[in-house]
Amino acid sequence: MATQAAVAAPTLPVSIDDVRVAHDRIRASIVRTPTLISKTLSQMTGATVYLKFENLQFTAAYKERGALNTLLQLSPEACAKGVIAASAGNHAQGLAYHANRLGIPATIVMPTNTPTVKVTQTEGHGANVVLHGETFDAAYAHARILEGECGFTFVHPFDDPRVIAGQGTVAVEMLEDVPQIDTLVIPIGGGGLISGMSTVARAADHKIEIVGVQAELFPSMYNRINGTDMPCAGDTLAEGIAVKEPGAITAKIVAELVDEILLVSERSLEESVSLLLQIEKTVVEGAGAAGLAALLSHPGRFAGRTVGIVLCGGNIDTRLLANVLLRDLARSGRLARLRIRLQDKPGALFHVARIFDQERVNIIEIYHQRVFTTLPAKGLITDIECETRDRAHLDRLVGALRAGGYETSTVELA
Template structure:
């Protein structure tokens, strides 16, 4: 990458220490799942690196955020516990804080934008949180949360930019390195920076030679811009919404400025591919942010080849319809699913001739759509779109060539 090197930072050790992470581990022990770290033979073969996967999507709320939320809750005074806590979040922080707050008898209020999907509101309420919908954006929800904090005397618990929260998140790396002490690289998703700073501090303490690589979505390079002095645009509709942050943490950016060895950006296409691969190979569901580490390993193989690499499946909260869409798009990119557009004559037998070619090449027809009116063709012409399922791209290409040999005009609709 051409951007400048990381800006120097000072004072990170005073903000967050390895002992903070160890203390957090003692506090939260037994109250969160000690998730497994498994070696993946298949992903290792695919990537050329030795891949070790930490399954944080196995937490009760399906995300690592529980760790930091619980550690922060356990620091509260009795008076703070009685009054309760508040946060602005439409994601995993809301559920983690609500679940553990309710378990500890601490009232939890979560302010979410009005645009938050109903399923996320319901999930947060299901684990005990009181949801307040306010504003059209996260920033507006945050402003309202700060207002309620003062009016009601609540304690605000940030999602990432807090030493107690970051220390709790760091217990992920503490467990990983207990299970696999000789890990050489950690590829860590970065949004606000809480997970990466906590993991980085303890990992560097346990193994001074370990390489720490931050991974951010290409559409939201906010921490990348800050640390590298870059000016990439920030914003867009990303699959990795868990790390889609406009403003990175002030504390976490200082810590990461000293810790990270490299920062990599991954595209939406790469995140989708990694997510689909994890489902196919590891039989595990992750959200977009949870697939970012593997996406980086696949996108930048030279950084990881031949090394022992730890990746964190940071969360598994993904809408089922979105997951289905991602998987179908992956099938299309691999050539196993396609939509072909054929120009036919509008007369008996035309479609039968087409279907015979599909039968001959053993390609399954999923859907057929005829369009007779809204075309630029003569009145006796029609456009037929056929969605089909093939074994692989070679079989699909052979089918297309055979259709053209039969005299049909064929084009394939491409994904971006």
């Protein structure tokens, strides 16, 4: 896919100088987020893992960089008329925040089904939010109409050289802080972040491998680069990179500079969000966990490498985060639902509970089912949610229940 000769490719629309100038332009107004080694993740993956904590930006995502770089290059006339974007995510908040700070009117078009919290957050940054259409495509089309009618400047979330150069400043800081990085693992949605970071990496004084990551449900850039036609649809945890059509500019850069694109499953994304919270005590959204998901899914691919991962965002709904954490506990055996067949007679539940007590297992919830079951009228199904120390502890409990004569099974997650 990419070759080292691509460093000097004259046809690419963003150069290393563009990114360096962008960094000088925006550095005073963004957070220089830390790049820190994770000893535990390094031990788990066999690589030396460095994390770039872009979830610590004020709006909790790297998107501020490209938005600010674009805003600072607008003419006075354009600033007076204002900017417009179509986004229900991090681009909306990054653009709204910096436009408000610079005194530039901002309009954000969002689909009508955008969660209220995202609308409120964007309005809180001073933007005028217009709700239009049920899909992003409809919101995008309406934003382009308003652009023409009102004279706004449209700020694209990824397919703009100014935005790409701004996003590339992430790599400038990473390589200044950890120059020995030899592999960058970067999430891909529309391709703005990986395009900018690849531009920086190809100008380094040593070979840096560039690996992109997409969710299996939305392999849009993977399709474009590899000539495949996999569907792009579904409820992915990585909604920040759930892009159906990559940019024309970004696709060209990715084709020239990126070595490989890997796809990661929803399960690996969930595991990575949970691990980052447990190990690094940091909250990331699904897209922000994609880099770690790639390492966990392909450990042999990165063994022995010095890997830089971008935690590109931390805007995740708290209820969704709670679900992810609970599902991870269930998969590890620390939380379980056991389905136990009982006889409908006095003391039946007491005797089962006594086994839980003997095995020192905490019961959280008990569900009785007498009616909607295929068992005889005197039979019943009891589901018991419980908390154990680990998978081995759960296995001992199940063994003790079966030894006590109880038909027992675990209710597994997908």
